[in-house]
Amino acid sequence: MxxxxxxxxxxxxxxxxxxxxxxxxxxxxxxxxxxxxxxxxxxxxxxxxxxxxxxxxxxxxxxxxxxxxxxxxxxxxxxxxxxxxxxxxxxxxxxxxxxxxxxxxxxxxxxxxxxxxxxxxxxxxxxxxxxxxxxxxxxxxxxxxxxxxxxxxxxxxxxxxxxxxxxxxxxxxxxxxxxxxxxxxxxxxxxxxxxxxxxxxxxxxxxxxxxxxxxxxxxxxxxxxxxxxxxxxxxxxxxxxxxxxxxxxxxxxxxxxxxxxxxxxxxxxxxxxxxxxxxxxxxxxxxxxxxxxxxxxxxxxxxxxxxxxxxxxxxxxxxxxxxxxxxxIYGCTAAPDGLAAPGDCRFTYNPDTHRLYLHIFSWPFKNLHLPGFSGKVEYAQLLNDASEIRMVEGEQEMTMEAGAFNEGRPADTLTLQLPVKQPNVTVPVIELFLR
CATH class of the missing domain: 3.20.20.80 (Glycosidases)
Structure with a gap:
């Protein structure tokens, strides 16, 4: 693509x-x-x-x-x-x-x-x-x-x-x-x-x-x-x-x-x-x-x-x-049309490597949801240290964990599971390897 x-x-x-x-x-x-x-x-x-x-x-x-x-x-x-x-x-x-x-x-x-x-x-x-x-x-x-x-x-x-x-x-x-x-x-x-x-x-x-x-x-x-x-x-x-x-x-x-x-x-x-x-x-x-x-x-x-x-x-x-x-930054440009970044984030995209970069201006608590991304990302990692970011795709059933219900996710949503503590960099970046 x-x-x-x-x-x-x-x-x-x-x-x-x-x-x-x-x-x-x-x-x-x-x-x-x-x-x-x-x-x-x-x-x-x-x-x-x-x-x-x-x-x-x-x-x-x-x-x-x-x-x-x-x-x-x-x-x-x-x-x-x-x-x-x-x-x-x-x-x-x-x-x-x-x-x-x-x-x-x-x-x-x-x-x-x-x-x-x-x-x-x-x-x-x-x-x-x-x-x-x-x-x-x-x-x-x-x-x-x-x-x-x-x-x-x-x-x-x-x-x-x-x-x-x-x-x-x-x-x-x-x-x-x-x-x-x-x-x-x-x-x-x-x-x-x-x-x-x-x-x-x-x-x-x-x-x-x-x-x-x-x-x-x-x-x-x-x-x-x-x-x-x-x-x-x-x-x-x-x-x-x-x-x-x-x-x-x-x-x-x-x-x-x-x-x-x-x-x-x-x-x-x-x-x-x-x-x-x-x-x-x-x-x-x-x-x-x-x-x-x-x-x-x-x-x-x-x-x-x-x-x-x-x-x-x-x-x-x-x-x-x-x-x-x-x-x-180098060789990158705007994300392809239709791929919208979450609030207080920016996407850059390298068309040669087919990688999307998610720059997080304000660090969220644990989960970052990407509507429309289910099935589009092969792998995700923090760019500063190449550490894996785990992903959950599509719908999930309601489950009970620690006495609380986890809500189901829309079928088209990809959820990135983030560490609680922000990486020690000015602006963290997650590198998304697109399929």
Missing amino acids: RFDYDIAPVTGDSKWFTEARFGMYIHWGLYALGARHEWLKGREFMTNEQYHKYFKRFDPDLYDPELWAQLAADAGMKYFVVTAKHHEGFCLWDTKQTDYNVMHTPAGRDLLRPMLDAFRARDIRAGLYYSLLDWHHPHYTVDVKHPLRYNQAFLDAQREKDWQRYIDFMFAQTRELLTEYGKIDVMFLDFSIPPLEGFPGKGAQEWQSERFIRMVRELQPQIMLNDRLGIPGDITTPEQYQPRGWIRVGGRRVIWEACHTFSGSWGYYRDEESWKSVDTLVKMLIDTVAKGGNLLLNVGPTGRGEIDERAVDRLRGIGEWMKRHSRS
Whole structure:
């Protein structure tokens, strides 16, 4: 018995992506020095001159990409995406298109290349984030997100800007990244802006998205692209929320990726305290895969180049769970239609091994009933230690045990007989070998 899904076709190489399921997002730039959100330039309406203090002092002397890559590998992450350039316009690589790059800071070296090398050495796929917005470029025009949208001098200077010069710059930088840094497996382009509050928008026409994507495909035909250019991409990217089910576009299931932070910020935020627990993050990963998606989980390194100790703690906790449960994640997807998980549980399914994984978010007392599963499961075991879970199928007669009646079970119900004590893991998983 095989189960297939009708998924909208993509242009890039999606096979590895839907097998990987778990990736690391990295937001790192000058905003790490401000340490109060990656949008601080926009939130505080800062000019280039006011923001320049961070450029003058960017010197991540403790940066060790080998440590970053090992943290990701130990957490079970199979790909990563790093902000080569965020909205502030600062570039982590030795770009020839602008001096507003890491080579002209106290760091004085390309930070992107050794990062790509370190992650690839651990068989982690390489991804780049590139901001379509650029608050530093002299020809980037005003919109509702621009830090200087209420600055009259900036507004008066709009007539002097040549938008095509910015587009040429954007194309040239993308060409650099896709020709000088090896194979790039996924590119996260961010983002189109609707017209709001009387400010013009920026979408497919402004970005010249069709021409842009043609160039990207010519340079790296296998690359996976997201959907933020104002036209459809390979990957749909819900941000900071969990969808109710497998995302559909035009009625068809699509490849999708939820991107989330550990806390409320993407960049390093020293004083932010709404950090998610390991338990919550593991459940978020499970819930995403159970709905056919990927989870891209973000870290925001400090200005000295270290990953925040709070993020390290969570990554290690996730890695401890993944060490014993990763086969319920890698290569898995939503359960076949008609196989519904019990309350406060999630199913993931591996179509190659024909195994179903029952993730139990709240441990029940002794019995877990699966209506409709009678006759469908050959064997069941806890995934963390491969210990058998005994099963009772179909109808049972009323019997007397210890002075109490056992109720009969519906004919189509499979009952899993669980230990009273929950296994000592963040989220227990029962592996069901389907017939």
